[in-house]
Amino acid sequence: MPVMCSLQSQYLLFHRIGAPFLLKRSVSSQNSLYSKYCKLIESYTVISQNHLTPELKLRLITQECPAWNQPVEQNSPHPLGEPFWAFYWPGGQALARYILDNQMITKGKRVLDFGCGSGALSIAALKSGAKFSLANDIDHMAIAASQLNAQINSVELNVCEDNLIGSDCVDFDVILVGDMLYDSALSDVIAAWLMKLRLAKKVILVGDPGRGPIGSSTVFANSLCHLAKYELDPFTKKDNYGFLQSHIFMKHHARRYSRLRKVLCQFLCPWSQQELLCADISLDFPLKSCNKYLEGNISIL
Amino acid sequence: MSLRILVGVKRVIDYAVKIRVKPDKSGVITEGVKHSMNPFDEIAIEEAVRMKEKKIAKEIVAFSCGPAQCQETLRTALAMGADRGIHVEVAGPQYETLQPLHISKMLAKLAKDEQIDIIIVGKQAIDDDCNQTAQMTAALLDWPQATSASKIEAKDGSLQVVREIDGGLETIKVKLPTVVSADLRLNEPRYATLPNIMKAKKKPIKKLTPKDLGVDVSPRIQIVTVEEPPVRLAGAKVENVDMVVEKLKALGHA
Numbered sequence: 200m201p202v203m204c205s206l207q208s209q210y211l212l213f214h215r216i217g218a219p220f221l222l223k224r225s226v227s228s229q230n231s232l233y234s235k236y237c238k239l240i241e242s243y244t245v246i247s248q249n250h251l252t253p254e255l256k257l258r259l260i261t262q263e264c265p266a267w268n269q270p271v272e273q274n275s276p277h278p279l280g281e282p283f284w285a286f287y288w289p290g291g292q293a294l295a296r297y298i299l300d301n302q303m304i305t306k307g308k309r310v311l312d313f314g315c316g317s318g319a320l321s322i323a324a325l326k327s328g329a330k331f332s333l334a335n336d337i338d339h340m341a342i343a344a345s346q347l348n349a350q351i352n353s354v355e356l357n358v359c360e361d362n363l364i365g366s367d368c369v370d371f372d373v374i375l376v377g378d379m380l381y382d383s384a385l386s387d388v389i390a391a392w393l394m395k396l397r398l399a400k401k402v403i404l405v406g407d408p409g410r411g412p413i414g415s416s417t418v419f420a421n422s423l424c425h426l427a428k429y430e431l432d433p434f435t436k437k438d439n440y441g442f443l444q445s446h447i448f449m450k451h452h453a454r455r456y457s458r459l460r461k462v463l464c465q466f467l468c469p470w471s472q473q474e475l476l477c478a479d480i481s482l483d484f485p486l487k488s489c490n491k492y493l494e495g496n497i498s499i500l
Numbered sequence: 501m502s503l504r505i506l507v508g509v510k511r512v513i514d515y516a517v518k519i520r521v522k523p524d525k526s527g528v529i530t531e532g533v534k535h536s537m538n539p540f541d542e543i544a545i546e547e548a549v550r551m552k553e554k555k556i557a558k559e560i561v562a563f564s565c566g567p568a569q570c571q572e573t574l575r576t577a578l579a580m581g582a583d584r585g586i587h588v589e590v591a592g593p594q595y596e597t598l599q600p601l602h603i604s605k606m607l608a609k610l611a612k613d614e615q616i617d618i619i620i621v622g623k624q625a626i627d628d629d630c631n632q633t634a635q636m637t638a639a640l641l642d643w644p645q646a647t648s649a650s651k652i653e654a655k656d657g658s659l660q661v662v663r664e665i666d667g668g669l670e671t672i673k674v675k676l677p678t679v680v681s682a683d684l685r686l687n688e689p690r691y692a693t694l695p696n697i698m699k700a701k702k703k704p705i706k707k708l709t710p711k712d713l714g715v716d717v718s719p720r721i722q723i724v725t726v727e728e729p730p731v732r733l734a735g736a737k738v739e740n741v742d743m744v745v746e747k748l749k750a751l752g753h754a
Contacts, residue, residue, distance in 0.1 A: 260695060270691030277694060286698055381702035
């Protein structure tokens with residue numbers, strides 16, 4: 200889409216020459232582009248704080264919404280399209296919680312929220328002092344929802360509707376990946392891209408409830424380092440068929456592992472290794488492959 | 501109990517679609533025709549989901565065999581409440597000659613691989629009306645079978661199943677592991693809602709080939725010809741009862 204491309208280039212231009220007024224201008228032009236979807240989003244959603252990050256108010260489809268229980272006719276498109284953004288996925292929830300609890304990760308940093316959905320991670324990063332945050336999703340409704348949510352939470356975010364997989368991300372320090380590794384084909388593409396970004400010394404944080412594909416690529420799985428685990432609230436658990444916890448991983452560079460581990464220990468005071476080892480083995484994941492993966496993961500730690 | 505249930509779901513031409521035969525009589529027209537999950541398989545999934553809701557089952561695996569579009573059928577199953585899907589891809593002419601025996605062999609292999617306690621399938625598919633898969637799967641595994649189920653109750657280590665039989669109902673008890681086939685009155689399947697459809701998009705579907713399961717799907721049958729049912733001839737109106745009797749006599753019915 201030409202419009203989106205120009206927005207993206209405008210955005211990059213801003214960072215290369217470092218002129219803040221361009222940022223303002225691009226935000227306002229984007230706002231008018233997406234504001235037409237806001238009414239539609241508002242009509243289907245409610246503002247919810249019923250999740251792992253109650254300090255963030257997010258427009259979501261919850262049990263109070265009529266759409267929650269309405270039957271959907273098969274083979275007919277929904278007015279919202281495929282509203283991934285209307286749900287706060289376990290991986291996203293945990294990662295948002297993590298960056299809110301560990302503000303030094305995003306403080307002063309340039310953050311990319313890849314596959315932003317509701318925009319929760321961008322908002323969490325900005326609340327934690329990020330220099331700026333780019334909410335990126337290929338669904339225009341997700342961009343609109345992210346902007347709406349940013350408004351509700353009084354933060355200003357940048358948006359981008361391009362498919363950024365494969366891009367160099369020269370303008371970012373931290374890449375946030377919340378619950379994007381759900382499809383094996385998509386995961387493989389994302390994994391290859393993230394490996395490349397990791398070599399470029401980007402900090403990459405992955406939030407995932409232990410879905411299958413994260414473990415299917417062994418190269419990828421072995422290069423992830425388990426950072427933290429969050430118990431999901433009963434509401435989210437019920438909606439996500441048996442996923443009880445959500446996990447935060449950091450992609451690490453194999454050779455730099457020992458250094459990274461030191462960094463991790465600085466980051467994470469709340470947990471000790473032992474605690475994590477005991478807790479993870481007791482997980483009741485529905486997938487065999489996940490168990491295998493987690494065991495592999497524990498051995499890294 | 502924490503059972504693992506394997507449910508077979510078949511993608512068939514939607515029950516509301518008028519079936520048309522290809523001009524060369526080699527099969528029925530499937531291109532551009534609405535497909536959906538075999539209604540009896542919807543009932544099978546629903547029963548599995550209810551067992552999970554009652555905490556009898558801990559995991560539901562949905563299985564479908566056929567072309568790439570079977571993933572949509574699996575997504576429907578996942579949206580209804582199955583936990584993950586397994587798609588065995590068979591397409592083209594091979595799919596046209598696929599028989600219940602092939603599916604039974606796949607189900608049997610998966611049941612072993614996935615440590616399944618109960619296999620539930622629809623009692624028949626509305627396209628070929630075979631009514632064979634459950635029976636053959638049970639035979640291959642040497643498991644008991646409870647076909648045409650209209651009520652299932654789990655009782656420690658066994659199922660009590662009410663079966664629909666000619667002229668009435670039969671209640672049987674089968675030990676686990678077992679194979680069950682779902683009849684029409686077993687339950688009323690739920691509709692998928694938007695949250696469930698979205699969540700289903702993030703549930704895993706594993707893709708396999710028949711070879712992965714060690715099943716040879718080379719054709720055992722050859723389709724000679726597929727014909728439309730004979731067109732019903734137009735009736736005639738009569739004025740009164742006497743004329744009906746007269747007509748019937750003339751036709752040799754009375």
